[in-house]
Amino acid sequence: MAEKLKLISLGGLNEIGKNMYVYEYGEDIIVVDCGIGFPDDDMYGVDAVIPDITYLVKNKHRIRGIILTHGHEDHIGAMPFVMDEIDAPVYCTALTAALVNIKLQERGNADKVKINVVKAGDTVKISPSFKVEFIHVNHSIPDAVALAIRTPVGIVIHTGDYKIDTTPIDGGMIDLARFGELGKKGVLALVSDSTNVENPGFSLSESVVAQNFENQFKDCKERIIVTTFSSNVHRLQQVINCAKKYDRKVAVTGRSMENVLRVAKELGYIDIPNGVLVDIAQTKSLPRDKVAIITTGSQGETMSALHRMAFGEHKQVDIVAGDKIIISASAIPGNENSISSVINELFRKGATVVYERSASLHASGHACRGELKLMLALIKPKFFIPVHGEYRHLKIHAELAKHMGILPKNVVISDLGKVVEMTGRSIKINGTVQAGRVFVDGTGVGDVGSVVLRDRKHLAQDGMLVVVVSLSGEDGSMISGPDIITRGFVYVKEAEELIGELKDITATVVFDCQYKHMHDWTTVKAIIKAKLSDYLYKKTRRSPMILPVIMEI
Ligand SMILES: [Zn+2]
Ligand SMILES: [Zn+2]
Structure with missing residues (x-):
């Protein structure tokens, strides 16, 4: 009997976070992405959540490669922990590689990990059963790729996180032509990002955001402080461009922001004209309308630079009346309370805070319904598996695919640990493997289990x-x-x-x-x-x- 292609999700289904997808054919396994999840409010003291990789550890001799689609935490954050346990070559683009490297170095296992840097357009033969082509996509971090995975039963397109931006800031538009070509050849399965399936139409272009940023800088006579996701290199570029145009110096604060800026600059993903960047300590001696500060803390994180500024604990920056603070990010579900406490504190200090959605100072990195439909239309897959979403996202995306003409029996909503089996003709769920959550507290991985958590919850409540x-x-x-x-x-x-x-x-x-x-x-x-x-x-x-x-x- 012919072998089947298996797809097992160890993360990324019924949750947004800790993405990890395992493809298996015969003796070969490849792993796509290796992300971290954020703890719920009742997980006292837990810093992060990573996928349970028991299944991979048991089968580690069969893992031929780990492929990373882009450098976001929910796709690479678990790498330092997972690479303690398994040993396989890693394939990813240059910026992703640099960001993974910072994490591996922090945990002290950078030396043992072999990272192969690829570019969009490359095809790599990872094992006899798997050949992977990397396809350029737009997302809220540069150097993001989708994967066309060639297997003995057909081509699987794994989109990773993407959106269609016809006027991106940098890096060029998503390679729609390539998706179309593959669609014409015949694609067995599409495994697609579902995050924004609830939003109709198309996502906002980064160029629109750029224009709105400029309006905020124009005629502003006060100090400007911008916060965004540290990995959003295009947004950092926009701030730098505006600062240059309106004669401001830019300073950066927050460790992750400084790291990203450094590697993005080294690799040429960001263009910083000479003389624009200054040390944060220097900003004090400059006139207020000559300063723009970029900071971490867009999610209200307690340890972040913006949080420290808001609560008067930042060493170099005191918020004063008149400061204009631009929050260029949307709240990750669960972070709303911490963000609003920071905003309240900033208002209390007399700052102007620009955070309304209507100001369009942030564009999501994920495809909305119009884009998802376009992708389905170009690829015309036989099978469709929605991923990267909570249950309702997966369900709505599945309905969308059926509406676009994919046979209902060929659309599968899977769950963590379930084995999706595909042949050239049929798809079904057959069996499960161990999957779940492992908690990281400090440097300990997995030593905090449900019993410890129950105790912490008990202690916290009573x-x-x-x-x-x-x-x-x-x-x-x-x-x-x-x-x-x-x-x-x-x-x-x-x-x-x-x-x-x-x-x-x-x-x-x-x-x-x-x-x-x-x-x-x-x-x-x-x-x-x-x-x-x-x-x-x-x-x-x-x-x-x-x-x-x-x-x-
Ligand atoms: Zn992402
Ligand atoms: Zn993601």
Whole structure:
């Protein structure tokens, strides 16, 4: 029986983030993208979420290559962690390679990873079963590519993140002609970005954004501070162009912004005229209408430079009345609250904040419905698999494809870990592999699991109470205590009476156990915990975490 082509998503389905798609044919595996996800609000202390790669680790001898479509966090962010576990050559364009390298160096595994730099238009034979062609697309970072993956059962087009921008700032328009040619030849499957499927029409062009930026700079007599996603090199270029035109110096603050600017400049993705860039410390001595500052923090992140400015904690920049702050980014779902707290703080300091959608100071990097339809029309795939979206995005995109004439039985909405099997004639879901989320906290990967998270959630919601007693090892009599320590539960000084009652209950339990000659401390602790928990719930309707500690003396 002929082999089947398999597509397994380890991330990127029913979520926006941690993209990772595994293609498999016979003994060969290639992995497309290796991204990070952002933790939910209730994942206390979790810095990032990466895909569960158990399946890849088990099959690591079969992995022939890792292919990255572009340098966004949700496509490359898990690389440093994943490359600790697996070993395969990486293929990506130059800017993506430079951004991955920064991450690998931070984690100290840059030396062992072999990155092959490719350009749009290149075709690379990765293994006997997989030949990958890189196709230029427009997106909110330069050097993004779609993939045409040639397999023994047919061509799969994996779009990666894309939009169609007929007037981009730099790098040229998406190579629609190539998609059309492949469509004419016959494409087996289209695996497509679904992020903006809910938005009708076409996405805004970067050139329109450029014009609006210029209007903000024209006649402005105050200091201008712009925040955007640090990877949005085209937007950085626009700020630099406007600054040059209106005779301002540009300073950059925020580590990720400085990193991106440095590599983009080195690789020629950004053009900075001599004399425009100054150190952030120099801006203080320049007239206010001669300064433009580019900063991180468009998502209101607590550690970012804009957040520190807003709350008066930035070493070099104090926000003063009159400052014009341009937020050139849309909120990633979940970040709305932190962004509005930063905006409120900026207003409080008398700054003007330009963030309205109507000002059109930001263009999304993802195709809207009109563009998605155009892509479907050009490629005319036999099978269609929507990816890079929450469930509703996938569903709406699937309906769109059916509406465009793709047979309903050939449209598949998959889920994390599900195996989509394709032959030249049919497509179906057949089986599952392990998939899910692994939490990163600090430098630890996977050591924080659901039990630890449940504890953190419990502690955050109800606080904790530790009760300490010293008991005699001989007869179980109480030698000292009980002492009660609380954190995040009640303020002890104001709750002396309650604490007193808790001590009494504990002492009663201990006497009772002693009377019954109960020397099994685990049981004694369980009884203390149960009695205190009951009492506290009745009295306060709260359930703090209770930790009884018995010291045997
Ligand atoms: Zn992207
Ligand atoms: Zn993405």
